[in-house]
Each structure stands twice: as structure tokens, then as C-alpha cells.
Amino acid sequence: MEEALLSIEGLKTYFFTEAGVVKAVDGISFSLMKGESLGLVGESGSGKTVTALSVLRIVPKPGKITGGKIEFSGKNLLKNTEKEMQQMRGSEIAIIFQDPSSSLNPVYTVETQLTDVVMAHQTVSRSEAKRKAIEILNLVGIPEAETRMREYPHQFSGGMKQRVAIARALACQPTLLFADEPTTNLDVTIQAQVLNLLNDLKKKLGMSLVMITHDMGVIAEMTSRIVVLYAGRVCEIAGTNELFERPKHPYTESLLAAVPRLDMRKTLRVIPGNIPNLITPPSGCRFHPRCSYAKPACKQRIPILEEIKPRHIIACHEWRNISLTGEKAAD
Ligand SMILES: Nc1ncnc2c1ncn2[C@@H]1O[C@H](COP(=O)(O)OP(=O)(O)OP(=O)(O)O)[C@@H](O)[C@H]1O
Ligand code: SF4
Numbered sequence: 001m002e003e004a005l006l007s008i009e010g011l012k013t014y015f016f017t018e019a020g021v022v023k024a025v026d027g028i029s030f031s032l033m034k035g036e037s038l039g040l041v042g043e044s045g046s047g048k049t050v051t052a053l054s055v056l057r058i059v060p061k062p063g064k065i066t067g068g069k070i071e072f073s074g075k076n077l078l079k080n081t082e083k084e085m086q087q088m089r090g091s092e093i094a095i096i097f098q099d100p101s102s103s104l105n106p107v108y109t110v111e112t113q114l115t116d117v118v119m120a121h122q123t124v125s126r127s128e129a130k131r132k133a134i135e136i137l138n139l140v141g142i143p144e145a146e147t148r149m150r151e152y153p154h155q156f157s158g159g160m161k162q163r164v165a166i167a168r169a170l171a172c173q174p175t176l177l178f179a180d181e182p183t184t185n186l187d188v189t190i191q192a193q194v195l196n197l198l199n200d201l202k203k204k205l206g207m208s209l210v211m212i213t214h215d216m217g218v219i220a221e222m223t224s225r226i227v228v229l230y231a232g233r234v235c236e237i238a239g240t241n242e243l244f245e246r247p248k249h250p251y252t253e254s255l256l257a258a259v260p261r262l263d264m265r266k267t268l269r270v271i272p273g274n275i276p277n278l279i280t281p282p283s284g285c286r287f288h289p290r291c292s293y294a295k296p297a298c299k300q301r302i303p304i305l306e307e308i309k310p311r312h313i314i315a316c317h318e319w320r321n322i323s324l325t326g327e328k329a330a331d
């Protein structure tokens with residue numbers, strides 16, 4: 001049997017704001033195998049980033065993980081002390097964000113930042129750490145790494161800065177990398193380079209990757225399995241080809257309606273209706289106000305995740321009664 005590296009069960013992360021409790025992540029479950037590339041997809045506000053921040057235990061205030069289990073290499077991360085988590089961040093689990101500046105410190109040179117990261121997690125001398133930093137900058141494709149590492153983050157172009165951020169994340173060879181919209185701010189050609197780089201590094205280092213994006217084209221190219229989120233819950237989980245060709249959840253169908261062909265990159269089109277308010281989310285199935293297949297029971301009962309065939313999991317009361325179109329049919 002395949003071994004899960006990360007297993008999330010019934011995760012709940014809420015934000016306790018003055019306006020009320022925002023149920024950003026409300027009972028999310030999925031797992032990730034060793035060496036797997038998993039996509040997390042869903043409209044803005046569906047809980048993708050909050051899920052990643054929860055695994056790293058860096059949810060900002062007023063957010064709080066209020067329930068569930070996050071097992072990483074068989075250990076429940078929610079039981080770890082902050083010190084244990086600090087050790088784990090970077091050395092085992094790392095994250096890169098849309099804005100590379102958010103993971104780089106503007107007042108230190110790239111050399112200082114990378115060697116500090118290496119030294120925080122490994123018992124090596126500064127000169128050995130510097131050697132490792134040069135190695136990783138070469139790996140992510142920074143030309144003249146030894147000279148350029150003496151520069152500050154602002155001296156790098158957007159694409160190069162994202163490479164430096166990736167280098168920082170990889171400095172201790174994490175087993176799991178979250179990439180949260182890592183190419184959204186970059187030019188299309190640079191986007192492709194950074195995605196290829198991530199793919200290469202994943203193979204070379206044997207990492208598992210969770211790719212968070214709005215871009216169904218990126219998801220199709222980069223992942224072998226996809227978790228579709230809607231309003232803080234999982235709608236559907238399936239292998240990438242299976243999901244694109246035989247979606248079973250009405251929400252997945254609306255996401256795919258934006259992608260005429262696998263080889264064409266397109267961002268999500270706007271799906272009719274509003275993204276729900278997560279302080280007072282819709283009852284039952286949260287998608288019901290926007291779902292053209294909704295029946296009265298959808299308003300009343302929360303659909304639970306069920307495995308409808310091996311490795312294809314969905315949460316929808318009506319899946320047996322509806323026939324959906326995948327991306328091929330949308331041509
Ligand atoms: N600091 C915060 N305070 C209150 N609510 C928050 C906070 N951070 C996130 N949320 C809420 O949590 C929900 C999920 O947000 P999250 O950032 O995970 O969405 P996302 O799927 O990553 O969206 P996007 O595609 O726009 O990045 C949203 O409704 C958001 O408003
Ligand atoms: S449970 Fe009902 S409302 Fe929700 S997606 Fe399925 S059919 Fe639509």
C-alpha cells in the first residue's frame with residue numbers, strides 16, 4: 001500500500017473576527033503520498049491558503065485551528081510544540097508564496113538569508129553553509145550565484161526573486177513543499193520557467209508538492225491528483241486525468257467549463273452567483289445556491305465525502321442522478 005506523507009482529517013480553521021466567526025476551513029480531509037504532486041484548486045476564498053498555513057501552523061490571528069488532525073510522517077502536527085514546529089518548518093515542510101518578497105528579508109543579502117536557513121537546521125560551519133547556498137542557487141538557475149548572492153532581494157527581477165525564494169524554501173531539502181500561486185505575479189514565459197524548475201526540483205529531490213493555483217492549465221501540467229475546495233470544504237478528489245475527463249461534482253464541472261482543452265492555459269472564469277459568506281455559510285451543501293442540479297435535500301443535509309470508485313471521492317447527494325461534462329466535452 002502507498003504510504004501517506006501528509007494526512008489531513010476533518011481540519012477546521014476559523015477566524016474569530018468582530019463581525020463573527022469566519023469558517024474558512026470547515027472539516028477538510030485529504031492525504032498526500034510520498035513524492036506525489038497534488039493540486040489544491042477552488043475559487044478565491046475557498047480556503048486553499050488557510051489549509052497550507054494550517055499545516056505549517058502559521059495561521060495569523062484572529063485565526064485558530066479548532067479541530068481535526070494533521071498527520072505528517074505519522075505524527076500529529078497539532079500536538080507539536082511551537083519549538084518542534086519551528087524545527088520542522090523549512091527542514092521538512094516549506095512554503096513559497098505568490099509574492100516572493102514575503103519570504104525574503106529586504107535588509108539582508110541573499111547570502112546571509114540562505115546561509116542562516118541552512119545553519120538553523122543543520123550543524124554546519126558558515127563556510128559549509130555558504131557552499132550549500134551556492135549549490136542550491138545553481139540548482140534553481142541563478143547565474144553567477146557566488147557573486148549574485150551578495151546582493152539584496154530588491155536587486156533581483158521578479159522571476160529571479162521567485163527563484164531565490166524557492167532556493168530559500170529548498171535550502172534544507174524539505175520533504176514537502178507547498179507552492180501557493182507561485183507564478184501568478186510573473187510574466188507568462190517566466191511562469192513556464194519557474195514551473196519547469198519546480199517540476200525538475202521535485203524529481204531531483206524526491207519532494208512531495210502541493211500546488212495551489214487558480215490556473216487549471218498549471219494544475220493539469222503539474223499534478224497527478226487534485227483536491228477541489230469550495231467554501232472551506234472538499235467537493236471532489238480524483239486523479240488529474242479522471243477529474244478533467246469524468247468530473248462528478250457540479251462545482252468541478254463549472255470550474256472545468258473554463259478550460260476547453262488540457263493544453264490551453266486559462267484561469268477560472270467567473271461562476272454565476274456569489275462566493276458564500278463564510279460567517280453564515282449556506283446550509284447543507286454550501287454550493288446549493290449556485291448549483292443547477294440542487295434538490296431540496298441539498299439545502300438540508302451536508303453531503304459527506306464518499307469514495308465512488310477507487311481513488312475518486314466526492315461530496316454530492318445527487319452524483320448518481322446527474323451526468324456531467326468533462327473538459328473534452330466542453331470543446
Ligand atoms: N486574517 C483573516 N481574517 C479573517 N478572515 C480571513 C483571514 N485570512 C483568511 N480569511 C478568510 O478565510 C477564507 C479562506 O481564505 P484563503 O486565503 O484560504 O482563500 P484562498 O482559497 O487561498 O483564496 P485565494 O485564491 O484568493 O488566495 C476567506 O473567506 C478569507 O476571507
Ligand atoms: S449536493 Fe446538491 S447542491 Fe451540492 S453539488 Fe450536489 S447537487 Fe449540487
Ligand SMILES: [Mg+2]
Nearest residue numbers: 048049050180
Ligand atoms: Mg490563497
